[in-house]
Amino acid sequence: MTSLYAVLGQPVAHSRSPRIHSLFAAQVGAQLRYEAIEVAPERLAETLTALYAAGYAGFNLTLPHKTAAVALCESLGTRAEHAGAVNTLIRTPGGWRGDNTDGVGLVRDLRHNLGVAIAGRRVLVLGAGGAARGILEPLLAERPQELVLSGRNPWKPEELATAFKALGNIRPCTHLALKGDQFDLIVNATSAGHHGQAPRLPPGLFAAGALAYDLNYGKAAAPFLEWARGAGAERVADGLGMLVEQAAESFQLWRGVRPETGPVLAALRQD
Template sequence: MSPADADAYPSPRYAVFGQPVSHSLSPAIHAAFGRALSIPLRYEAIEAAPADFADALAAFAAGGGRGGNVTLPLKELAVPLCASLGDSARRAGAVNTLVRRGDGWHGENTDGRGLVRDLTDRAGLDLRARRTLLIGAGGAARGVAPALLDAGIGDLYIVNRTGGRADALADALGQPGRVHPRYLDDAGKLGEFDLVINATSAGRGSGLPILPRSVLAHRAVAVDLNYGEVAVRFLSWARAAGAHDVVDGLGMLVEQAAEGFALWHGVRPDTDEVYRQLRSRNALLVTAD
């Protein structure tokens, strides 16, 4: 980077990449973390279509980018763009956090740790031995599945409209007998689940999966990895179907951001105040906390 470029970017640059991405709360979250810890940074949202992601990431690095977050639909596409991968990203086959190391990107995935921390520490849920239904097999599902297994859930059923993607995720997780890929249309035949997680982005359109009430066990927890209006449809269904607890993805968003911030800056910020402020402005649909 030339001296002129360095003068143009006096604070280290960070960004979230996605499509769409203008709605993202990540810039506000990381700005709050930086203020709390007196760490200067510049964090922006960069819209990137899948076909343009590699070029957008290269331009960001050339302009002084030191770290990034990756959201839908780019998490799996980020994997081959990384020179190295952490264990979480390698197991997931998806990247949500980028760290600049030398001339290349190191990829991590903090989604799963963020989700587990939100559900256990903030919502006070015991995940152990919960029979779990994971809806979707894309980048979001890949990010959380390994951490859920590590947290001690029981059998994990992955349902997806495209059976091949569910099979591929199950194969990547490598726990036959505990992980079961199925077609989405078969969800109603699989019995009751203690934990039902929507890892699709269907709430953004009209394609939200319709599940029978029978998938929810007594005192079941329903989780949508989305937050805000995108989570309304699924969690409204879960409430009407009798879920004991419903949780949106806002807490997970904050916790995974804190994990990424620690990778960039060597210190993990406290999340409670940032979560409280965001929750006061996004106060829908959470009853587990």
Template sequence: MSASAVDRYAVLGNPIAHSKSPAIHSAFAAQTGQRLSYERIEVPLDAFAARVGELIAAGYLGFNVTVPFKEQAFALAQRRTPRAQAAGAVNTLMPTSDGLLGDNTDGAGLVADLQRLGVQLAGARVLLLGAGGASRGVILPLREAGVARIAICNRTADKAQALAIEFGIAVQAAESTDTPYDVVINATSAGLAGALPPLPTGAVAVHTLAYDMLYGAQPTAFMQHCSGLGARVADGLGMLVGQAAESFALWRGVRPDAEPVLAQLRAAMKD
């Protein structure tokens, strides 16, 4: 079989050199016996739609999309899944006979990782820190998982209010709360600068899972802070692998096991 017969996929972004997606999808392919290639492609900031068209013409069968192109991918998609529509952003594209399909697998990846961590989402109370795209992308999947309450806390109160009205969820005051949450999710980028997101006093207790969408070799500032309050903590590496597994299942019709791939990534980060 010639090399050209291998099914081709890629992750599109700018910058893109840091992406772990090729390692993840290569591991999924080996695990499931799928013959494919997966690469990083840096796309010029002003040429996303044109580049996607060129790659489809060249035979690529699917793409993951990362910053700063998720909104452009949403606009480019001719069909969108309900979760992509709710998120207002697309991280997975697949050419089909009915046009370019756009999906957003971030929320499904988060839900899968929370379940892996033993969180009982049915009936849970969840607090989202941040009112940007990362929060928007996970509200519908969390709701579909059966959570009893979703609240938004954001430094800019009017952004939290707007998102709450759009999705019919609650706003949590940034100062304090009398009732701790079962899950508190940091969907802000504050940790990139070593800062803490807005976290109401009383939101975290010993039964809380404090989950940071960011990940790294060391615990984030948010994780360290919540651990000091007695909470269980986790980072977003499992969400990254989970959303990739969801994309892989969409493209290939087979669902990989995220657990061993997550363990491989975790071990590699510690080396």
């Protein structure tokens, strides 16, 4: 019997998740169909009920549903609880269990695909929106020397630093207040690239050997990565690896087997 899964979002037609999950399914010999389904925010709850009744076994959620989905879950994994956002729904007898695989996907991409150690390093996260919330706990768990969280204004970084203070030390600040600081890893967790922009940052932020990482991929990653090359980053990487790694985590939560991500990432780069 074919198992049904889907990513729900708005817009969602551009999503590469159906391609990723069909490659995973072929790799492990699973019979499944994974679709991208456009759902308006006000129709999320009723759509989940209807799709479950139609036989769907699990979902990924993308913008704008990740935060709203928390209230629809019967239980939450700690990653989703700390992030205040859900990107994976797993069906249990009592209802939906929400998890968040975004942060662990980033850390796996950094460690396993890019060979970057976070322990003892100086890390800067740009942006304090939903994606930043999702990656803070797994980044802090790697024990960086320091984690600085910066935004266009101080309020959201301060709010997140307070929310996560039990999990590690986060220094909140504005982008402009970074002047004089240096980092080994700078993660762009803003959506500026979707508007053809990079966050406005002071010069001199990259330490020797530093990596610039953009959670975005494709055209949306170009402005930040271009800026980073010019600003002295020794290496740059987009977020396609994170996308594949977070998908593999979701796949494992649903099906109990973790597909190999390397060949899938290579196939996506060829598309």
